[in-house]
Amino acid sequence: MKFEDAVLEIKRRVDLVRVIGQYVPLKKAGNGWTGLCPFHGEKTPSFHVRPDKGYFKCFGCDAAGDIFTFLEKQTGQLFKEIVHQLAQDTGVQIDMAFSADDEKKYKHQNSLLKCLSVAQTYFHSIILSQQSAGLPFAYLAQERKLTPSLIQALQLGFGGGNDQELLTFFEKNHVDLEDAVELGLLRQNANGFQSFFLRRITIPILNHKGQLVGFGGRAFGHGSENLPKYINSKASSIYDKGAVLYGLFESLPLLKQKKIIVIAEGYFDVIAIRNAGFAAVAPCGTSLTEEHIKLLQRYSQDVILCLDQDESGKKAHLKILKMLLNSGFQVRTALMTEKDPDTLYRAGHLSKLKEILVAAPNAVEVLIREAQAKGNRGVTERIAAVTSLVPFLGASLSPLVNHQYVRLAAQILNEDEAVLLREVSKVNPAVLPVKSSISLSRKPLKPLVLPEDSPKSNQLIWNEAEKLFLRAILEHPEIVFNYTAFNPEDFNQELVDFLLDLQKKHAVSPTMIPQEILRSISVTPGTILVSILLESVKIKSKMTKEEAQKIFEGTVKRNEQKKQRALLQKNQEALILAEQKGDLVLVKQLLLQQTEALKEHKKLYAQPTPPIKTPLKITESTHFGFAQMKEAPVPKPPSQNLEEDLKDDEGWT
């Protein structure tokens, strides 16, 4: 059957409910089936499957299409791959696609896959059967802190104690030993066959389709000190090391929730990071390739780099960072406090690991701050630091992003922006065109010395709340024109510039229609603007002005509330300190301030009445005891959305 005919035939034959049902629990409803949409978070089902019409549709996020669209979205596989898979499942013959050579190749690959699968059964069964102390299972449980169910889920195994056992197992299962040699599972020499993963913990390596293509092996037990710690299966016709990322397939469910991928170095780092709730991958036995990056691109554009802190790790970090920026990724750097994620995990600091990943700052910003630190030593060091930084400032695909980096670097390093831009354009001429559209001396440069740990007021990472806020403004810019209440400190620098420009333009030409003003703005929040516009094109439904207004005011209010909370916290701390010192005058004064602040706070949370405890009354007889102090904690807002409020605060400068 011709390829295109085969596709139609597959669609006719495939059981839509059964295939989709493997990923989404479905319930019968009317003419079709419904379930929770796998493509957006929801609590009530708006995802519908119509087997009679051969399509699925989500009324929540507008995802829709046929079985191929669903599997492409769900598994990240290519159309062609899915067609071949389904052709097999439905018994459709595609003669065009399968020449005789292809068929031979296909059969050989199938036989290799079988060999791996038999080996995996053997490795995993050993680990399960030897659960006593000192043996591999105990090592994984006690030293690696992996629970039995995790060991099971990860399908970890053990290579066994002698060569003959694996050989016998292969023979019993009719495995062609030549296949095992080709895969590197067995090595043949004068003495016969040797098992490659002997006395090693085995870690199955799956490709992005979930096929087992090889193993990683970690040295284990007595005498292993002199062996290489990690080894990796040989490359084969089914295992292209440059195109397989360990952990990607296992991370797919996490990627549905959060489109961020952490790139780490080792198997156990990947496992630790996934336990912290992040999708994680690592190349095995090779450095990251362009092929790997193309693969990642199918799933996300947002990467956190989490590589070892040693010299070679740092070198790899810079190389990978440049490759990722060149491919249009947004990249962050995990600022590790320990050697690697696995160390943190084994020490029981999973929440710390999570915190580090959540707080990972923009990778280029990290480089800029490092350059700042190096540049403090002297002019030679300063020149070297800035020079090494330049290639990264121009590495992004987007001239707008590059320009943002140049600007940030100019501010932090107190360099002239125009000079820096010229340097960057030597490395990447594509940065230049931006020059004409911006005024290089828009703002007087002021030295911006931020303390090392100060929250990034120029942060370039946008969270969901900020994106929504910006979308509201983009769709209804008029809500900003006469607004005077917002405080520039509440937003990131990009957003502030944008809001100010919007207001200024309106003040100069009040009759210009909002969308025109929007178009005339020269400094727009670069990439984010583009992505939000793309998103809103996809979403189709426009925000009403009322909705936009609500989002805008909600954001402004949340910022106020956050500031108030910080103020109350600060006052409370000062109060405790003053009390410890016995400074009654200061205590009184602070209490008065606290009462005022609480009133303000109350106003902000006007509805419903917040359950704020009565502040301490100031009378001569008041006993300022600790117990009492503790009874008047910093009031928390009464809203049920407190958690959401707090969540919104993350990354919101």
Ligand SMILES: [Zn+2]
């Ligand atoms: Zn949906």
